Amino acid sequence: MSDEQAVPIILEKLHKDTFDHEDALRSLLPSTTSIEQLKSIRGNLVEQLNRSQDDLGSIKNGYNESNNNLLAQKNEFNVTVREVVGQLQCLHLTAEDTQSSIVQLTSEIKNLDVAKKNLTSSMTLLKRLQMLVTAYEKLRTLRQNRQIGEATSLMLAMLQLLQFFKNYRSVERIASLSRNITEFQRSFYEQVFENFQLQFKKANSIRGGFNAASVEGLHELCGFIDVNGPKCSNALKDWYCHHQLDGFFKVFRENEEAGLLENFSRRYDWFFKLLQTYDDQHALIFPAHWRMDIQLCVYFCNETKADLSKILKGKDISYPVFFTSIRQTLDFQNALKKRFSHVLNEHSLEGSIKTQTFQTFESLSNEFNPYYKVYIEHEAKQLETLFISFPSKDETSSEESNQILSSSMQLFQLYRKIMGHFLQFTRGPPLIGLKNLFANWLRRYIEIELLADLQSLSFSQYAVHLNTAEYIHRTTLELEKRFREVCHADLLEQMSFQKVIDNLLNCKSLLIKSCTKKFENSIKTSLEPFGKMDLRNLDTVGDQSNYVSNAIHEMKLNADEYLGTIEQNTLARNFCDRVCESFTRQFFYYIYTIKPISEIGAEQILLDLCSFKNFLLKLPSSKPDYTITDSYINHLTIFMGYIETLLKTLLTPSLPKEGIIQSYLFLIKDRSVSNFTIILDMKGVPKSEQSSYLQLFSSFVSKKNDLSDNSAIFLYLNPSTYTDLNIRSRLSLDLTPEASSRTLQSLGRLFTSKKKNG
Template sequence: MPSNTDLQENNEDSLKDFNNDIIKFPPELENSISEILQANDPIDNNDFNPMEYLNQMLPNEHALASIDETTKRLQHKMRQLEGEIREITRLQTNDGQQGNEEVSEAKRAIEELFKRIREIKDKATQSEIMVQEITKDIKSLDYAKRHLTISITALKRLQMLVTAVDQLKIMAHMKQYKETSQLLQAVLQLASYFKTYKSIKQIAELSISIVTFQNELKKQIFEDFESSFASDGSLTVQTAPLGDACLVIDIMGQDVKNQLVNWYCERQLREYKRIFRGSEEIASLDNTSRRFSWIKRILKNFDEEHVDIFPLHWNVSEVLCVKFCEITREDLVKTLSRTGNELDVKTLLKNLQLTLEFENQLLKRFAYREKPPRGSNTENSSTTYDFNKSISISFEPYLGLYIDAEDKNIAEMILTYRTEATPDDDNSSVLQSSTELFLYYKETLVNCSKLSTRKPFYDLYVTFAKWLRAYANDVLIWRLPKEERRAMTRDELKLICLILNTADYCYNTISQLEDKIKEKIEEEYKEKIYLDSERENFLNVVAASIKSLVKGIETCYEPSLTAMTKLPWSNLESVGDQSEYVTLFHNTLRLCVVSVHKDITNNRYFRSFCDKFVESFVSKIINNLSKCKPISEVGAEQMLLDIHALKTFILEMPTMGMENPAPPPTTFTKIVNKGIGKIETILKMILTPHDPSEGLVENYILLIGDKNINNFQKILELKGLKKNEQQQLTEQFQQRVADDTTLLENSNILSSITLSQFITPSLPTSFPTLFSNPSLSSNNSNNFTTSTIGSNLADKSAANKFNESVRKIMAGGWRRTDSNKKEDEK
């Protein structure tokens, strides 16, 4: 038999299965079901737990004795529940049958409703037929009334038209043009009503007679105008009849009006064409002003005598000027083509200026026509004409003479700029020639834009670009001091700075010039306007100026490098204070840099100058080492001390001469450290003893890091080793680097060293001065001998000296004496 534990486990598994089989509803739905059922039985609760329920029914082991009774009670409960379920199912079935009966009843009601609607629709159709039968006779009468009304109206209008035509003919025959205009307008309006009746013979004949009469009336009015104006355009009758006749012409339409206006303009300009086309001498450019005087007299006569003839909206005076401009333009084109080879720019510009002034006068005279008044009838107003370039465009193909003249003027200016004097005052930061050139460009642009903004204006742009390049190359770069062996003077340094500032000014101003040209030139040429090449030229001038500054300062501190080569670097016994050539270099550098910093206006270019100077200085020092060979280990230690002092001075360059100097920029510091680091690397190699040889080779690989045998030999020669010693070390070096793939083929550290014949140095008695500076001369006039060098390391052995040097180098600096500190503070 199973134990109690096994029974309990089986019960628990059954309960778990029971719980899993229970359908779970959302909490909201279960709460709603509980409210509807309102049951007190624990089985009906949402959170019914069978285990708890059994524990309540069988609280202890004594209750197990009555398990049969409990089972009977549960079975009775089950039968009771089954009965309730059957009753509820029956009720739901009865409710479903009742619902089906209600649906059937609704369908019958809908069918009855459709039937009634169909009956109503049939009755409505019958009613409509009855109404149509009743109103059939009324509709016929209504149609007859409408047609009768239209017929009576047509007959009345036809009678009015016939009567108006008869009166029109009478008034036209009597030349009563004011009344004729009113009758003609009425006739034309009535005739438009009968356009759909032209199939009727009588109406068609009447329409033809009206058209014929209009042509006769038009001919009569034109004959009146012919007889009223003399051959020279003067008026011989009163203006009132002609003014009334224009009212008739205005009603006849735009084409007839244009014919009359064109006739009037031809009559007024007939004499003008006869005179100015009859002789080449009168048609010459010298008589251009007479042409404009002629039309001004015609316009004055029109304003005084003829203005009352024509309606204002005809704009006869404007059409007259348009005809004059067309004739004049054609004449000038022929004249210019005939005298083009003999034409001089002075005559061309004079007549072109007269023409432009006349066009401006016409634009002012007819300015009211540019914008029609608000609410005006634009259909009755003639076309608005643009007098801009209406005559002057004939001069445009010949404006190349003007561009050539400007080209010659700028060429002469550029030629004088090559000998321009350097300004003495400190207020001038650029060469005066640059401001003069761009001012002339500005004035020329304004003048040329008045003459033309098309091809000649584009040609002027090409001329400007050409001379901008010439100014950059043939003036600015040409004026840079040539490379010479002598030290550069203060005036020469200032001139270089002025050229640099001028190039910067031109670079920025060219952008403004380009925008101004694009603003004025015609749209079709705008895409061709770009001055990038010219801007690039001035950037090249800036680069050349910086290079020239660096070269100039190189010539200034060259005496200090010469003094460096004359020191006995192979015979120094101990390391002392910084050498005197370092002090000379510092004083020279300070004078030059302060002057350059003051004269360069753009600090960005001064920073670039400092960067380029560091590159040049490092290369000069490295190359100068070959002139100092042989260099002993003590000499290399002294050089390291001097190079550290030079590095300190160079780091001061960006802030030299400033009252409150700031730390040097990080990028500049990196450039200095990188450059000076090359020199220090070479000196560290020279400082390395050649015995043992393995140490020298390994140190070379560590510091230089290449396998180039020539570079290795440069170190050996700088150390002053003999040929047999060099050969032994070279062979060992080749064996060491033969299979090493991690090394470079050639390091750039030693690339600038060019070894030359060793010359025994002789000690100078004094050093040259810069710019004849008394203070500098007095500071550097003391003799420099080896007796001034300290002897604090004289008693050390070679190995101890090497170890001590390496320790100091790796520590990052040297111990400075009190005199060094005082010099730095100064």
């Protein structure tokens, strides 16, 4: 590196804190030969130093000059700031002076407004006070001159002005004037009211007294009373109503005979004449908005209601008197509603007044509500008469497609007639009594007509009774719906016929159980020849046994009699299901009673069973409009499968022992020793030899894990139940085919699963 290049680098390093002199010397004198150049290097350094000092002096002079300029600018800025602050202080003082002036000016304006308002109010007050005094003085003059027409409008104005001064009664002179005016108003009103009474009585006492002049005069008096407020007008209304009904009180309250319930229609006739008098003579006397005819009717209804309550409590009422009285009262109420329908529908009339008026009109008939037991007792006698007239033998209706008892139709026809009449009178609480009456007689009908002497019924009669029970069930629900439609909303919960529905369900259950028991007895009788057969020494299998045709014929007659009459498909299906169960139970019984059964005997029974199965398969077709369903076929297959499985097991010879045991485990698939013992008994294996069979059976069972504890077959093949042929199976079906189907489906699944596992 040349010394010209090294010098600037060294100069740059001089400004650093890490400057190393040795490194700098090595840069300048990299070799020994460079010592010779020391003089030139020193000269370069001196030259560089001088140049740097010149540059530093120039920079220092520039800095001093800039510093002086900044000081001058700072001084100038301070002077400007002082001037601005001074100007702001001047503006602040000016603003405060302006604000003070504005506040003072605003206050003066407000004072002027208040003064103007007070002045205007004072002028208005004085003006109205003058008007009040003038009206008061003028009214005094008009009162003396009996100028009621002019006084009416002036009285209204004076009362309005007096209402204005209500808040100024702390002023003694105004309070004194208000007291004087109030006293004057009261005395003037009393004078006019008394004058109205005198003029009305005078006009009422002479023929043609209510001429145009007198009516106009009375109308002016009513107008004056009206402007005095509701309290005054109501007093006049009450006086008029009481005055008009004074004769009514004398006739019907003081005369015992006229006040009887039997003569109640005279009251209504008398009042209608009174209303006619009002229409002809009094209607124009009163202001239209008073609705004086409505007031008169309300007054009459309230008074009559009080009389009616006393009369009804005071004596026993016969049905004719009750019926006539309630009919006349309802006719009277309907006449009043019809008369005032257009008035009460006007929008100008308040809703509360409309409701109250209608309630007052209806209050008369409501007084009869606690005494409807008289009416209901009379209808109960009609129902009792109807029951007495029912034929001793069942008669079906020819008017309905359903084969039902005609007496049930007669009952509901009478119900409709009674209810139609009853609804003309009331739809309130007495409906509860009518509903209870209907419910009680429905229960009596079920007991007397449907459940009496069940054992003597034929199969067709069982079907007719079940059809009738279903008809009553359906019609009772419609009757309940009708009661709920017509009754008041607060009575809905009390319009239930649930107890009757429960009775009907129990009735159908009893009918089905009784019919099933009767059919079981017929099956038992039909199969008795089968129970007397000896199949131990049978050599060959021929045609079906002789008893089969007779048994099928007998069962078909009974089934056709029932299924040809029953209407509801669910009841037909229920019957067919029960027939299958009854036949299975009885057939199992007779199989057990004819033991021992040889292999040929088991084949013969299987052949006979095939005929019974074909008959049972076609059994539902005895009902014309019923189609055999897959569920019924499955149901029948399950029960026939029980018998077939047993007979197939009996087809296996008892020797060798392993054969009968393997056949039992393959077909029946249970591990029950007692059940296997029953099979051995039916095969005729002596008791003394059965122990060896049972030991071998236990050995086979221990090697199989897919066996059930008890086969469904032995729920029917149970010798312990055969001590009484009339004992029902533990699987007797429920009322509904659905419940029956569920039970049998469970058994079917059990049987099918065992068969698949085998």
